[in-house]
Amino acid sequence: xxxxxxxxxxxxxxxxxxxxxxxxxxxxxxxxxxxxxxxxxxxxxxxxxxxxxxxxxxxxxxxxxxxxxxxxxxxxxxxxxxxxxxxxxxxxxxxxxxxxxxxxxxxxxxxxxxxxxxxxxxxxxxxxxxxxxxxxxxxxxxxxxxxxxxxxxxxxxxxxxxxxxxxxxxxxxxxxxxxxxxxxxxxxxxxxxxxxxxxxxxxxxxxxxxxxxxxxxxxxxxxxxxxxxxxxxxxxxxxxxxxxxxxxxxxxxxxxxxxxxxxxxxxxxxxxxxxxxxxxxxxxxxxxxxxxxxxxxxxxxxxxxxxxxxxxxxxxxxxxxxxxxxxxxxxxxxxxxxxxxxxxxxxxxxxxxxxxxxxx
Amino acid sequence: xxxxxxxxxxxxxxxxxxxxxxxxxxxxxxxxxxxxxxxxxxxxxxxxxxxxxxxxxxxxxxxxxxxxxxxxxxxxxxxxxxxxxxxxxxxxxxxxxxxxxxxxxxxxxxxxxxxxxxxxxxxxxxxxxxxxxxxxxxxxxxxxxxxxxxxxxxxxxxxxxxxxxxxxxxxxxxxxxxxxxxxxxxxxxxxxxxxxxxxxxxxxxxxxxxxxxxxxxxxxxxxxxxxxxxxxxxxxxxxxxxxxxxxxxxxxxxxxxxxxxxxxxxxxxxxxxxxxxxxxxxxxxxxxxxxxxxxxxxxxxxxxxxxxxxxxxxxxxxxxxxxxxxxxxxxxxxxxxxxxxxxxxxxxxxxxxxxxxxxxxxxxxxxxxxxxxxxxxxxxxxxxxxxxxxxx
Numbered sequence: 001x002x003x004x005x006x007x008x009x010x011x012x013x014x015x016x017x018x019x020x021x022x023x024x025x026x027x028x029x030x031x032x033x034x035x036x037x038x039x040x041x042x043x044x045x046x047x048x049x050x051x052x053x054x055x056x057x058x059x060x061x062x063x064x065x066x067x068x069x070x071x072x073x074x075x076x077x078x079x080x081x082x083x084x085x086x087x088x089x090x091x092x093x094x095x096x097x098x099x100x101x102x103x104x105x106x107x108x109x110x111x112x113x114x115x116x117x118x119x120x121x122x123x124x125x126x127x128x129x130x131x132x133x134x135x136x137x138x139x140x141x142x143x144x145x146x147x148x149x150x151x152x153x154x155x156x157x158x159x160x161x162x163x164x165x166x167x168x169x170x171x172x173x174x175x176x177x178x179x180x181x182x183x184x185x186x187x188x189x190x191x192x193x194x195x196x197x198x199x200x201x202x203x204x205x206x207x208x209x210x211x212x213x214x215x216x217x218x219x220x221x222x223x224x225x226x227x228x229x230x231x232x233x234x235x236x237x238x239x240x241x242x243x244x245x246x247x248x249x250x251x252x253x254x255x256x257x258x259x260x261x262x263x264x265x266x267x268x269x270x271x272x273x274x275x276x277x278x279x280x281x282x283x284x285x286x287x288x289x290x291x292x293x294x295x296x297x298x299x300x301x302x303x304x305x306x307x308x309x310x311x312x313x314x315x316x317x318x319x320x321x322x323x324x325x326x327x328x329x330x331x332x333x334x335x336x337x338x339x340x341x342x343x344x345x346x347x348x349x350x351x352x353x354x355x356x357x358x359x360x
Numbered sequence: 361x362x363x364x365x366x367x368x369x370x371x372x373x374x375x376x377x378x379x380x381x382x383x384x385x386x387x388x389x390x391x392x393x394x395x396x397x398x399x400x401x402x403x404x405x406x407x408x409x410x411x412x413x414x415x416x417x418x419x420x421x422x423x424x425x426x427x428x429x430x431x432x433x434x435x436x437x438x439x440x441x442x443x444x445x446x447x448x449x450x451x452x453x454x455x456x457x458x459x460x461x462x463x464x465x466x467x468x469x470x471x472x473x474x475x476x477x478x479x480x481x482x483x484x485x486x487x488x489x490x491x492x493x494x495x496x497x498x499x500x501x502x503x504x505x506x507x508x509x510x511x512x513x514x515x516x517x518x519x520x521x522x523x524x525x526x527x528x529x530x531x532x533x534x535x536x537x538x539x540x541x542x543x544x545x546x547x548x549x550x551x552x553x554x555x556x557x558x559x560x561x562x563x564x565x566x567x568x569x570x571x572x573x574x575x576x577x578x579x580x581x582x583x584x585x586x587x588x589x590x591x592x593x594x595x596x597x598x599x600x601x602x603x604x605x606x607x608x609x610x611x612x613x614x615x616x617x618x619x620x621x622x623x624x625x626x627x628x629x630x631x632x633x634x635x636x637x638x639x640x641x642x643x644x645x646x647x648x649x650x651x652x653x654x655x656x657x658x659x660x661x662x663x664x665x666x667x668x669x670x671x672x673x674x675x676x677x678x679x680x681x682x683x684x685x686x687x688x689x690x691x692x693x694x695x696x697x698x699x700x701x702x703x704x705x706x707x708x709x710x711x712x713x714x715x716x717x718x719x720x721x722x723x724x725x726x727x728x729x730x731x732x733x734x735x736x737x738x739x740x741x742x743x744x745x746x747x748x749x750x751x752x
Binding site: 001002003004005006009069240243244251252254255256257260261263264265267268271272273274275276278279282286294297300301304346349350352353358359360 | 744
């Protein structure tokens with residue numbers, strides 16, 4: 001029995017963090033945030049060299065063939081660095097192809113996804129969290145109609161995984177006729193969301209749909225939870241570092257209990273949440289009966305502690321904390337987007353209750 | 361990461377289960393029929409005092425955290441009573457093993473393990489709570505003895521105990537941490553008065569103990585004169601591990617779920633009320649997080665990998681969570697939640713109400729929540745200590 005990261009897993013996370021520190025320092029994130037034309041292609045190239053696009057693709061198809069736990073560790077590193085990367089598709093598209101794709105579909109897409117040549121986006125928000133403003137997609141005769149909202153990476157993806165209102169899942173090519181995309185400006189400037197409109201857009205259905213939809217939802221929840229965990233760790237680290245250096249009334253503010261207790265409360269929330277995210281990721285591959293409930297709790301709990309840590313770290317920084325100059329707001333907003341995306345905590349907990357037969 | 365038990369562990373667990381089945385007649389509803397006989401049986405089979413050396417009355421096994429866990433799980437599953445776990449067994453015995461003299465180990469450990477001697481802990485004083493090292497119960501030399509005078513408080517089993525392990529000031533001129541000794545004496549020594557301390561629960565879970573010229577031989581000091589603070593810290597380490605146990609918290613949450621499914625208000629099951637249900641789910645997420653945090657700590661004990669913050673947060677978060685679980689139970693019961701003591705409508709014999717009050721005491725006791733936050737921020741995050749106020 002061992003509930004800890006392996007040396008390989010720690011190394012993966014540390015080397016990804018180093019790659020991100022080089023390829024995506026805060027100045028680089030800031031440029032992306034300020035320039036809508038910037039697609040961070042240089043960062044994607046560096047991550048492709050690292051092998052990240054193939055993390056969830058089997059070795060047969062040119063990927064690394066790693067588990068959800070490694071994917072979650074990568075997601076945590078991306079959140080820690082507020083890296084402008086749409087990571088959900090990196091993990092969910094290969095998963096969907098593995099569980100519901102034909103051999104031909106797998107052979108066509110997996111190598112391109114693994115190399116980073118094609119990026120994938122996932123449009124399952126309406127199926128998981130409920131449709132807003134008339135969104136929703138219907139499938140008929142191999143064609144899709146309707147719209148999908150809040151699609152991370154949807155503006156640029158070459159392959160889009162779409163859930164329809166009847167529980168089916170479809171692959172849509174980025175250049176498919178009748179597909180149009182418009183940006184959804186949002187609070188998190190490190191990630192771009194798209195509203196996708198389908199007008200008789202040709203699509204290929206995936207098999208195994210009911211089970212697949214649940215697996216995609218659970219995977220997304222784990223990855224979002226891990227991203228929040230990473231962002232929160234950075235916010236805690238920054239608050240502690242600032243509290244050790246900032247002096248007022250003749251001493252560092254971290255020597256005041258009013259400040260150090262805030263830091264302790266952040267750490268006391270964060271550490272157990274880390275164990276829950278690890279377990280949810282581990283259960284995704286090894287304990288299918290528990291996986292949905294653990295994924296839901298990981299998503300909901302990180303959303304709650306994320307809100308607390310994001311505001312508390314900002315408060316520990318005092319006035320400088322809310323300035324653009326410091327840039328702490330990139331983490332604050334990242335956590336904010338993660339909270340609502342694919343279901344806010346209230347919604348997710350309702351699903352958690354349903355999964356245990358505690359709600360109708 | 362691998363949580364699958366090995367075949368060796370599964371075989372061990374089966375062995376424990378067989379033991380519990382073979383002796384099922386000797387316990388009922390989690391209680392032994394004859395506590396001392398049960399304790400003796402457990403020690404004989406290695407299910408209590410497992411790692412205490414045989415020469416001192418234990419079973420003498422090598423420490424094996426996984427086997428200990430297998431034993432704990434099997435006992436919980438069978439609702440079988442665990443071995444005795446008073447302050448003598450869980451705090452004094454490990455301390456004696458670490459720093460006691462050979463004579464002290466031989467004399468005290470065996471009878472304590474067998475339940476023949478019950479101990480109480482004399483640490484806190486009215487004037488020394490969080491700042492325990494400022495304690496002022498004095499022990500004045502008188503020939504080969506000390507004469508002890510002063511007062512202890514929060515002494516939970518003082519009215520039942522035959523013996524006390526106690527912190528007293530033997531070197532009044534030394535610095536505060538260096539003037540304390542850790543000393544053992546019988547509770548029937550002349551000059552000791554025990555008064556029950558009734559708390560908000562309505563029960564006297566604690567006592568106050570008063571000492572007037574209590575004569576104790578100097579040879580009863582453990583770990584050397586003036587070394588008491590360091591000796592006590594060995595014990596406190598064991599106490600922090602006892603508070604905030606995630607398995608106990610999970611069991612309590614499960615009782616709460618059952619309560620919310622069973623109870624109805626105005627014909628609606630409590631679990632069907634979305635507000636109460638959401639509060640339940642919030643707590644469940646935190647309970648799971650503490651459970652897996654516990655698995656991480658268990659791994660860290662086996663492998664030696666550091667998990668400092670994960671360990672430091674357990675007392676703070678575990679006790680808070682217990683209190684919140686009790687709070688939700690009371691809220692969910694509605695008006696029934698205000699009943700207490702007795703009566704036909706009282707649920708679970710008032711245990712939720714009692715927990716709600718008693719658990720607040722546990723948030724304060726064993727190092728207050730605020731002291732825990734100091735420890736987390738100083739030892740875990742490296743923040744500086746609050747400078748001490750200049751003496752006037």
